[in-house]
Every structure is written in structure tokens, then in C-alpha cells.
Amino acid sequence: MIDHLALGAIDLLTSPGDLSSVIVEGLAKASLYLMIATGLTLIFGLMDVINFAHGAFTMYGAYIAAGLMLALVTAGMGFGTVMFIFIVVLALVFVLLAALGTVLEVTLVRRLYEYPPIYQILLTFGIAITLEQFMRMIVEFRNINNGQWNFDWASPRRQTLPSELGDAELLFIQFTNLQLFEIMLGALTAVGIWAFLNKTRYGLFVRAGVEDEEMAKALGINVQRTFTIVFAIGSGIAGAAGVILMWDPLWSTSVPLALDVLLPAFVIVIVGGLGSFKGTVVASLVVGMIDALGTWAFTTGVIQFTGIDELMIFTILVVTLILRPRGLFGVEGMGDHG
Amino acid sequence: MSTETTDVDMANSWPVQYLQDHTVHIAVVLLFVAYPFVYDILVDLFALTAEMVLPEPRTMLTILALGLFAMSFDFISGYTGYLSFGHGAFFGIGAYFVVLGYNGQIPLLPAELPFMMLMLMGALAAALFALVVGLLAFRLSGVYFAMITLGIAEIMYVVSQHWDYLTVDDSDPATGTAAGSPSDVELFEPVIGIPFIDPLNATVHPAFGETTFLGINFGDPVIVTYFAIGSIVLICYFLMQRIIHSPFGRVMIAIRENEQRAKAIGYNVFYYKIGAFMISAFFGAIGGALLIVINGTASPDTTLFFLVTGFALVATIIGGLGTLAGPLFGYIFLEGVEEFLARKASGGGLQPWLQEILPGSVLNASVSGVTVDEGMNAFMTGHGEFYTGIIFVVFVLFVPIGMLGTLRARLGADSVADWATTRIEKFRTESESEAGVEPPASETDPEPESDSD
Structure with a gap:
């Protein structure tokens, strides 16, 4: 077994084509993971709320985007037009999900800030169940009427993903342009959130709120409103991540997407350290790379276990928590009891 | 005069005191015992209406098994404050141990051991696994503990x-093991009872088990299975409840309330947490084994899946976190709602009832191309x-302490049983003083060893 793995590793290191593909794929996966986890980390970092409805927001983003893209994109459109529509849909989904986040924060989440953290987990878990089942209702509603409205939710990807985002080759590196696009979006997210936190007035409020909520309040910062805005931005990013997942062939527009997104997002936030955006970026890279390695090992037959990527993700979680109980960049005391 | 003394002695002897302390428990157990018969009577009388509102006995089986699992979840999460988010692991170990053991797939174990043995061995295996998990996980707390x-x-x-x-x-691992399903060579027939005492044993399976138990013919394997599973759940409940009211359990609560202080007093909280975790895993695994009695198979999605724990959590909150019996009532509520909205084939519910009550014209009235009936669907x-x-x-948001927690708060007692005991005590003392007998103040325990309901 060890020999087998060692041979596989030598194989990979001596083949620049394979190695570079794994790195590109790893970066693409890392970008997706970053987009999934960013909202969660922002919300937790400021508000100590572990948002279990996060995956449901992403799932809603994917469904809304699938519907909109299908309605707006027609067969003869050029690459530029499709990308323009995609960006518009991305923005629209961000706004819609941010609005949903705002409504939920103002009506429900806000009531529980004074309670122990477990009650926020419970509340958002309840919201998640409800949202997921509601989407299931809508999807199944289309299926009644003797299947007249039956709809294949994989079709938006097939029909609206431009062929320009397909396979490409540069020197010996093989990748898809979709992967490059994902890496670009991931980098934009990282830079955008960094700029938001470090260069804007609200970012300052957010950091102040994370540092010392009482003091921030005493200095006249409207922490309540900052909470609402961060919850809205976090939900919006979750939805926007769903838009790109709609195009990615490794994910699917389906109700279980909610849980498929939620669990890796948790892993990344915890591995990176609760409340640390830097940690989230690093953890996304680590998890993305290891995930890509696992996929490579499975497709080349080095490891013959179908669930390898999921297995790797949760193993990373457990091993990290054993070795570094606060995650990579975690702060002492955050997320503990009390 | 001497007869009166004996009366007082009799009234304060320990069995009487014990029964008195457990009045509420006895009442609840009697309700559970009577339920299948009451259900039959009500269905005879009100037909679909009763079927709609009440969970059928078949559903009660699932409620009992999952309820025991939820109680074990509450045991660790509600009493020590450590949210065991992967509790389904222990449920799964209990379930898979029974199935694999029955098929002779566990090394060193012969195939087709009696169910009770497999159940207990699976529970011990889960407790050992909890020891390993606990050694790793209890170095962490809060969110990190939940996540690991x-x-x-x-x-x-x-x-x-x-x-x-x-x-x-x-067969496909994702869809589950085939033990007990008709395609398997031998059907899985668990025998529940006390070994070597024939009348106290019954082959149970809701589809083809025995219909006779204790020499009484109930005419329905579901009822026999219900009693068999119910007795195991009852025993497990009393064991857990006993532990919670022992000094060990008091330390668990101390850990929940203030771990630093418990440590400062001198308790080695690490050992207590691991002990509680192992006990909780033990009973969780028994819940898993009972699920196999009902379903006949284990599959990843019904045992180890994250949402299995998720719904135990939901049941626990609805019933009341830190109330032990609450999660069982929470599950009755959850499964009741589920069945209320189920299709006709699975126990009746709102839709079959409406289909019976409403005239065809309403059902087939169409709103933008969809009939009312389809809309309900x-x-x-x-x-x-x-x-x-x-x-x-x-x-x-509004009842964060759950149904049982709220009931306790309303009654102003630590537990419903406490409240009942004090009421009975008061009533007895009053009637006795009316009869001119001195209240036996010295002999009553000022703090009766009572139990949470």
C-alpha cells in the first residue's frame, strides 16, 4: 500500500503535465471553497453565529441562477454576451440573497444574540430545514401535472455554459477555461473581502466589533446595523457561490447541494480558525489542493476508493483539530464554551 | 393504637415511598402500554379522523428507537453541555453491529448470535469507540467539540x-445491507427478552413476528414488537435517569453549569466527560440496534448520516434540552407531524381525510391548471x-426550554415527578391531620430522591 502510494507520488512529481493540472484544479477547487466559506467566516467572526442555513443560501443561489440563465441565454449568443449575462445574474443573485439574509437577520436571528451560541445553531438549522424543504416543494411542484412540467436541473449548465470555457492547453498544462474563470472569481473574492475589511469604514466597524463589541458600542458604532450588513453580505456571497457552482460539472443544482456545500464550508472555517479571514483563505488552498490530489489519485487508480475526496476533507478537519485545537489561525477563546 | 402505628409505618416504608416518587413515571408508562389498544378503539369509533391525528402503532416503534437515540444525545449534550454533533456514529455502530454480527461478518463472532447479545456487544463497542473519540475530542470545547x-x-x-x-x-453499500430483506437467505428474526425464560422471550418483527407475549395473544406482531422495544427503552431510560440522579450525574450538571468551578472543587472533569460520553454512546447504540428490529436493514442514510443526529437535536429541543424524557416526547411530536402529512399508504393523515371529507368538485377545482388535490400533493x-x-x-425563539422544560417551569419544580410527589405528600398529610394523626414529619425525607420525568 505504502509502496503503491510512493510510486504514485513519484509518478506525479515526474510528470509536469499531471502535476500542473493537479495544481490548476486545486486552485480552482480552492477558489470555490473560498467562495463557499467566506460568508460563513464573516458572519461567525463578527457575530459568533454559526449559520447552518448557509448551504441553503448557496442552493437557492444555484437554483435562481439556473432559472435566470436558462431564461436569458439563447443558443446563438456570443461568448461576451453570455459572460455579461452571467455577471448580471451573479449580481442579481447576490442582491436577492442579501435581501433574504437581511430579512432573516432582522426578524429571527437578531432575537437570539443574548442567548448561548447553541441557540443560534439551532435557529439557523431550523431555517435550513425549512428552506431546503420549501425548495423541494417547488421542484416537485414542477413535476406534478403528469410530469408535463418535468424539468432537468442539469440542463441549464449544458445549455448556457459557453464552449469557450471548455478544455484548453497552454504549453504542457491541460485545464479548462472554466477553472481559470473560477480562480479569477476566487481571487476577486479574496481581494474584495480583504479590501472591505481593511479599506472601508464598515470593515473597520466589523473589525472593531470582532475585537471588542462593548468598546465598539461605547464608541458610538451601531453594532446592530453592522451585524445586519455583515449577515446580508455573507448571505449574498453564499448565493453568488451557488451561481458558479451551477456551471461547475463537479457540483449540481439540486436540493442536497445545501448539505454538500455546508459541510466543506464548516471544515474550511474551522481548519482556518474561527473568525480569521486569512485562515479561511489558507484553509481553502490546503483543502482545495488536497482534494485535487485525491481526485487525481482516484482517476489514475493510485487509490481505489470512490469517496476519497469527501474522506480527505473530513480527515483534514479531524487531524487539524487534534494537532491545532483552534485551527490554523484561530483565536484563543473564540467558539469555546460560555 | 398499635394498628395506627403500623399504618403509618406501612405508608412510609420504602416501596410505598418509591411508588409515590414514581407516580408520574407509572402513569406515563401505563399510557404508553395502553396506547395501541386506545388507538384501535379510537380508529374503530372515528375512523379516518383518528387515523389522521394519532400516530399509528407502527410509527410508535420508530419513535421509540429514535427516541432512545435522542435521549442518549440529550444525556451528553443536555447534561454536560457538550454538543455531540456526530452522535449518529454511535447509532450507526449499534445498527451495523447487529446486522454484521447476524451475518457472521464480525471477526471472532459466530453468525446468528441472539439479538440481545449482539445488541449489548454493539453497545459496548460503541462505548469503546466513544472512549477513543472522547480522548481526542474532550481536549476541545464548544464549537470545536461539535465539529470534531x-x-x-x-x-x-x-x-x-x-x-x-x-x-x-x-449489494450497493450506499443503499444498505441486505440482512432481513426478503432477498436474503435467512430472514432476520430478533428475539427480545430475558434469556432462558421462554415466556419472557418473543421473536419480534413488525411484519412477521410473534403475536403472543406472556401467554396473551395480541393478534398483532406490531403490538408485541411495541412492548418488547418499549421495555428495552424503558429500562434504558431508567438506567440513564438513575445515572443522572447519582453523584456522577450531579458532576455532569456541574460541568454544564460551570466547568471551571467543577474543576476547582477538585473533580477530574475530563474523566467525567469521557464517562458520560461512553454511557451516552452505549445507549445510542442500543437505539440503533432497535432500529434494525424495525427496519431489518441498516443503511448509511438512516444511521450514520448527519441529519439523523440533526433530527435528534430537533426532537431534543422540542421536548426540552436537559430533560432526558423530553426528546422522546419531542419525537412523538415530530413523527406525528410527519405522519399527519404522509401519504395514504403510510398511516393516514390530512390528505386522505380531506379526500374523504371534501366533495370531488372542490378537490378537482383547478387553480391555473393544477387541481386542489395535486396542490395538496x-x-x-x-x-x-x-x-x-x-x-x-x-x-x-419562543419556547427555548422545550415542552417538558416549560411544564417544569410552570409547575415550579425540578421535575414533573417532584411536583407530583410533593402534591401527593401534601394531600396525604392534610387528610391525615384531618383524621387526627400526627404528620410523620421526621420520617419523610426532606428532599425525596426523585426523578426527572
């Missing part, structure tokens, strides 16, 4: 989905989770 247990359970879930050792006849039937989700949110 979740991570370990998810690893098991992924492995169980893809590991063909867990299946019989090379889409928005209610089979979508119990949507409504339980909303109910759950309402509970978290």
Missing part, C-alpha cells in the same frame, strides 16, 4: 457508503419537514 465529533461521524458515513464489507451479497403531503422546520424555529 461531526468530522469523525462524517468520515464513518463516507466510508460506510463506499465500503462493500458492510453489505451482504455485494405538492405542498403538504410528504413535506412534513417543512412544517417541522417552522415549528422548530418557533420553539427555539
Whole structure:
């Protein structure tokens, strides 16, 4: 077994084509993971709320985007037009999900800030169940009427993903342009959130709120409103991540997407350290790379276990928590009891 | 004069005191025992209406098994404050141990051992596994503890989905093991009871088990299974409840209330936490084994899946976190809602009732191309989770201490049983003083060893 793995590793290191593909794929996966986890980390970092409805927001983003893209994109459109529509849909989904986040924060989440953290987990878990089942209702509603409205939710990807985002080759590196696009979006997210936190007035409020909520309040910062805005931005990013997942062939527009997104997002936030955006970026890279390695090992037959990527993700979680109980960049005391 | 003294002695002897302390327990157990018969009578009288509102005895079986699991979840999460988010792992170990053991797939164990043995061995295996998990996980607290247990359970879930050792006849691991299903060579027939005492044993299976128990013919294997599973759940409940009211349990609560202080007093909280975790895993695994009695098979999605723990959590909150019996009532509520909105084939519910009550013209009235009946299909039937989700949110917001917790707060007692005991005590003392007998103040325990309901 060890020999087998060692041979596989030598194989990979001596083949620049394979190695570079794994790195590109790893970066693409890392970008997706970053987009999934960013909202969660922002919300937790400021508000100590572990948002279990996060995956449901992403799932809603994917469904809304699938519907909109299908309605707006027609067969003869050029690459530029499709990308323009995609960006518009991305923005629209961000706004819609941010609005949903705002409504939920103002009506429900806000009531529980004074309670122990477990009650926020419970509340958002309840919201998640409800949202997921509601989407299931809508999807199944289309299926009644003797299947007249039956709809294949994989079709938006097939029909609206431009062929320009397909396979490409540069020197010996093989990748898809979709992967490059994902890496670009991931980098934009990282830079955008960094700029938001470090260069804007609200970012300052957010950091102040994370540092010392009482003091921030005493200095006249409207922490309540900052909470609402961060919850809205976090939900919006979750939805926007769903838009790109709609195009990615490794994910699917389906109700279980909610849980498929939620669990890796948790892993990344915890591995990176609760409340640390830097940690989230690093953890996304680590998890993305290891995930890509696992996929490579499975497709080349080095490891013959179908669930390898999921297995790797949760193993990373457990091993990290054993070795570094606060995650990579975690702060002492955050997320503990009390 | 001497007769009066004996009366007082009699009234204060320990069995009487014991029964008095457990009045509420006895009442609840009697309600559970009577339920299948009451259900039959009510269905005879009110037909579909009763079927709609009440969970059928078949559903009660699932409620008992999952309720025991939820109680074990509450045991660790509600009493020590450590949220065991991967509790499904222990449930899964209990379930898979029975199935694999029965098929002779566990090394060193002969095939087809009696169910009771497999159940207990599986529970011990789960407790040992909890020891390993606990050694790793109890170095952490809060969210990190929840996440490491979740991570370990998810690893098991992924492995169980893809590991063909867990299946019989090379069937697809994701859809589950084949033990007990008709395609298997031998049907899985668990015998529940006390070994070597024939009348106290029964082969149980809701579909083809025995119909006779203790020499009484109940005419329905579901009822015999219900009593058999119910007795195991009852025993487990009393054991857990006993532990919680022992000094060990008091330390658990101390850890929940203030771990630093418990440590400062001199308790080695680490050992207590691991001990509690192992006990909790033990009973969780028994719940898993009972699920096999009902379903006949184990599959990753019904045992190890994250949402199995998720719904135990929902039941616990609805019933009351830290109330032990609460999660069982929470599950009755959850499954009740689920069945209320189920399709006709599975126990009746709102839709069959409406189909019976409403005239065809209303049912077939169409709103933009969809008939009312189809609309019900889409928005209610089979979508119990949507409504339980909303109910759950309402509970978290407005009844955060759950049904049983609220009842306790209303009665102003530590437990419902406490309240009943004091009421009975008061009533007896009053009637005795009216009769001119001195109240036996010195002999009554000022703090009767009572139990949470």
C-alpha cells in the first residue's frame, strides 16, 4: 500500500503535465471553497453565529441562477454576451440573497444574540430545514401535472455554459477555461473581502466589533446595523457561490447541494480558525489542493476508493483539530464554551 | 393504637415511598402500554379522523428507537453541555453491529448470535469507540467539540457508503445491507427478552413476528414488537435517569453549569466527560440496534448520516434540552407531524381525510391548471419537514426550554415527578391531620430522591 502510494507520488512529481493540472484544479477547487466559506467566516467572526442555513443560501443561489440563465441565454449568443449575462445574474443573485439574509437577520436571528451560541445553531438549522424543504416543494411542484412540467436541473449548465470555457492547453498544462474563470472569481473574492475589511469604514466597524463589541458600542458604532450588513453580505456571497457552482460539472443544482456545500464550508472555517479571514483563505488552498490530489489519485487508480475526496476533507478537519485545537489561525477563546 | 402505628409505618416504608416518587413515571408508562389498544378503539369509533391525528402503532416503534437515540444525545449534550454533533456514529455502530454480527461478518463472532447479545456487544463497542473519540475530542470545547465529533461521524458515513464489507451479497453499500430483506437467505428474526425464560422471550418483527407475549395473544406482531422495544427503552431510560440522579450525574450538571468551578472543587472533569460520553454512546447504540428490529436493514442514510443526529437535536429541543424524557416526547411530536402529512399508504393523515371529507368538485377545482388535490400533493403531503422546520424555529425563539422544560417551569419544580410527589405528600398529610394523626414529619425525607420525568 505504502509502496503503491510512493510510486504514485513519484509518478506525479515526474510528470509536469499531471502535476500542473493537479495544481490548476486545486486552485480552482480552492477558489470555490473560498467562495463557499467566506460568508460563513464573516458572519461567525463578527457575530459568533454559526449559520447552518448557509448551504441553503448557496442552493437557492444555484437554483435562481439556473432559472435566470436558462431564461436569458439563447443558443446563438456570443461568448461576451453570455459572460455579461452571467455577471448580471451573479449580481442579481447576490442582491436577492442579501435581501433574504437581511430579512432573516432582522426578524429571527437578531432575537437570539443574548442567548448561548447553541441557540443560534439551532435557529439557523431550523431555517435550513425549512428552506431546503420549501425548495423541494417547488421542484416537485414542477413535476406534478403528469410530469408535463418535468424539468432537468442539469440542463441549464449544458445549455448556457459557453464552449469557450471548455478544455484548453497552454504549453504542457491541460485545464479548462472554466477553472481559470473560477480562480479569477476566487481571487476577486479574496481581494474584495480583504479590501472591505481593511479599506472601508464598515470593515473597520466589523473589525472593531470582532475585537471588542462593548468598546465598539461605547464608541458610538451601531453594532446592530453592522451585524445586519455583515449577515446580508455573507448571505449574498453564499448565493453568488451557488451561481458558479451551477456551471461547475463537479457540483449540481439540486436540493442536497445545501448539505454538500455546508459541510466543506464548516471544515474550511474551522481548519482556518474561527473568525480569521486569512485562515479561511489558507484553509481553502490546503483543502482545495488536497482534494485535487485525491481526485487525481482516484482517476489514475493510485487509490481505489470512490469517496476519497469527501474522506480527505473530513480527515483534514479531524487531524487539524487534534494537532491545532483552534485551527490554523484561530483565536484563543473564540467558539469555546460560555 | 398499635394498628395506627403500623399504618403509618406501612405508608412510609420504602416501596410505598418509591411508588409515590414514581407516580408520574407509572402513569406515563401505563399510557404508553395502553396506547395501541386506545388507538384501535379510537380508529374503530372515528375512523379516518383518528387515523389522521394519532400516530399509528407502527410509527410508535420508530419513535421509540429514535427516541432512545435522542435521549442518549440529550444525556451528553443536555447534561454536560457538550454538543455531540456526530452522535449518529454511535447509532450507526449499534445498527451495523447487529446486522454484521447476524451475518457472521464480525471477526471472532459466530453468525446468528441472539439479538440481545449482539445488541449489548454493539453497545459496548460503541462505548469503546466513544472512549477513543472522547480522548481526542474532550481536549476541545464548544464549537470545536461539535465539529470534531461531526468530522469523525462524517468520515464513518463516507466510508460506510463506499465500503462493500458492510453489505451482504455485494449489494450497493450506499443503499444498505441486505440482512432481513426478503432477498436474503435467512430472514432476520430478533428475539427480545430475558434469556432462558421462554415466556419472557418473543421473536419480534413488525411484519412477521410473534403475536403472543406472556401467554396473551395480541393478534398483532406490531403490538408485541411495541412492548418488547418499549421495555428495552424503558429500562434504558431508567438506567440513564438513575445515572443522572447519582453523584456522577450531579458532576455532569456541574460541568454544564460551570466547568471551571467543577474543576476547582477538585473533580477530574475530563474523566467525567469521557464517562458520560461512553454511557451516552452505549445507549445510542442500543437505539440503533432497535432500529434494525424495525427496519431489518441498516443503511448509511438512516444511521450514520448527519441529519439523523440533526433530527435528534430537533426532537431534543422540542421536548426540552436537559430533560432526558423530553426528546422522546419531542419525537412523538415530530413523527406525528410527519405522519399527519404522509401519504395514504403510510398511516393516514390530512390528505386522505380531506379526500374523504371534501366533495370531488372542490378537490378537482383547478387553480391555473393544477387541481386542489395535486396542490395538496405538492405542498403538504410528504413535506412534513417543512412544517417541522417552522415549528422548530418557533420553539427555539419562543419556547427555548422545550415542552417538558416549560411544564417544569410552570409547575415550579425540578421535575414533573417532584411536583407530583410533593402534591401527593401534601394531600396525604392534610387528610391525615384531618383524621387526627400526627404528620410523620421526621420520617419523610426532606428532599425525596426523585426523578426527572
